[in-house]
Amino acid sequence: MEKMHHHAAGIDIGSRKVFVGLENSPVRWFETFTSDLESLKDYLLEHKVSTVAMEATGVYWYVLYDILLDAGLDVWLVDGRQTRQLPGRKTDVKDCQWIQQLHSYGLLNRCYVSDGLVKELRSYQRLREDHLRSAAMHVQHMQKALIGMNIRLPEVLSQVHGVSGMALIRAILEGERDTEKLIALCHSKIRENKGEELRKALKGHYTPQGLFALNQALKAYQFYQEQIFECDRKIDATLQKINRDKSLPPGTGSGKRKPIRHNKPDINGLGDHLLKIFDGRDATKLPGFTDYNWLQLYAEVGSDLSKWPSEKHFTSWLGLSPGQNSSGKKNKSKSKGKPAVGQIFKQMAQGLLNSKYIGWGAFARRLRGRKGPAVAIKATARKLAAQYWRLIVKGNEFVERGMEAYQTILIQQKKKRLEKLALELDMKLVPA
Known part of the structure; x- marks a missing residue:
């Protein structure tokens, strides 16, 4: 060498x-x-x-x-x-x-390292994710304290840390024990649909140690919510620095954006910030994308995806491509790449797996039926990552045609296979 x-x-x-x-x-x-x-x-x-x-x-x-x-x-x-x-x-x-x-001898590969304001943004975003994990841990502590007093709110409410759940917890800690007064603090839909269940759930066995544990968990959860808010302020300020001399490209504007269901950052005009950074290329047109997971990706990989020569290089770096680890007659799959960044795409793919109207959701469910959920999520995440690279690098926009178009393609493929099989067997296909 x-x-x-x-x-x-x-x-x-x-x-x-x-x-x-x-x-x-x-x-x-x-x-x-x-x-x-x-x-x-x-x-x-x-x-x-x-x-x-x-x-x-x-x-x-x-x-x-x-x-x-x-x-x-x-x-x-x-x-x-x-x-x-x-x-x-x-x-x-x-x-x-x-x-x-x-x-x-040139036997080492260089890692991707972000720089400048993107590096600063990544630091704030990763710290925010750490606070979200810590806050989730204290939500579990609140649930444990409630169950310890046989207050069965986790079985009735989908989110104990939602608006109604937090109102009930604060009232309980303030000394309220009247079931009807506690139910009145909940949202009207919860009162209508789950009123009887709530009455049973709120009749608990209150203990001093249980109330103390609940109070400690609530204070810890509120502390991390304040920390998350401070991170949002820093992220907002950094985005404003990045876009100081930029304006929205013609034809793009602050229209209605996809809703962010969980962990929404308190940043005004987040979508406009990202559109300015990416020169009007909107990743939220892709299935599963919202402004929040787009922000997560930008903080991790930046806006210049041309550092990866092709979509195959990009998906391999993310750890979403099948590895090759063969020796003799043995062929094993080998994980590689950046699983933490690839996890963002996997979370989006998990959402698509439950979608009833998107074609890629049907693709994921079809693959899940043959090879299991892990393979289906990874394959769908790879499709998402490849399409994201095409959008950012080449400007190829994605058009979602829906479930019916996907089913039509599947029927055409089945028909071609049948025609090929009939030709091999010297037979004819006759429509029913």
């Missing part, structure tokens, strides 16, 4: 020390304080290093990556799975030398 990267360095990053390997030079290590990272940068520049490879280890690489990038070095962030096959015993010293050797 020929060397592709001359004057290359390999870096192994840890929590306390950073090891640097250069060609034909002894390994040096630096501590992880900012001043030491600056010394590491000077060391690389003194030795005329032009390109550096480092593993994406936790969050340790963030600051060093920015320092080396600002110094004008070509920094390659690589997946740690590419550098596992270290010959001999594994040490930090050998790790950095092995990374340098692999990088010099």
Whole structure:
């Protein structure tokens, strides 16, 4: 093999020390304080290093990556799975030398790293997702406290943390025990449809420890709701910075957008912000897309999807394409890519699986019947990701033709198979 990267360095990053390997030079290590990272940068520049490879280890690489990038070095962030096959015993010293050797021969692939305001937006969005998970945990704590007092609201209300559920919980904590007064706090439709069930559910066995646990869970849930609101303010401010000098393209405007059913961010004109960023290309025309999961995708992959040469490269990076792991007569599927980002498409595909009017929903259910829900969701998610890449990169808009058009295509395919089979058997098809 020929060397592709001359004057290359390999870096192994840890929590306390950073090891640097250069060609034909002894390994040096630096501590992880900012001043030491600056010394590491000077060391690389003194030795005329032009390109550096480092593993994406936790969050340790963030600051060093920015320092080396600002110094004008070509920094390659690589997946740690590419550098596992270290010959001999594994040490930090050998790790950095092995990374340098692999990088010099061009055997490493560069990871995608967002930059600028997109990187800032991703940080706020990921923090918001963390708060949503924590809030969901405290919703379960509220449910547990209610069940511990045999107050069966989780069995009657679809969402304990909805408007009616929160009104009931606050009233219970304030000392209200009259069932009719509690029911009066609920929405009129709940009173009409579930009034009798609510009367039974609200006759609980109240205990001091149960009320204390319910109060603690409610306060924790409200705290995370405030944190989510603060993240929304930061996301809104970042979007305004991104679109400071942009305007909506002609023919696009703030019309009626798809409703966001869960975890809707408190951001005015979210759809208009995204339309400005993507020059009027509206991803919400695709099945399953809303402004919120479009925002999630933008925070993770940015607006320039041409970094992936084709839709196959993009879906493979997302971990939605079948992997190849064959040895001899054994062929195994192998997961790869970015499952966290691919999960966004899988969530959309899960919604399509339950859709009664969209053609891709019929495709997903048909595949689920043959190969199970996991395969159906992944295949539908891949179709979504491929169509999203076509829309953003090539501008190919998607037209949803509905269930009837999909069923017509299926009938035509069945007819062709029958005609082919009849031709092989020297028979004729006669309509009934």
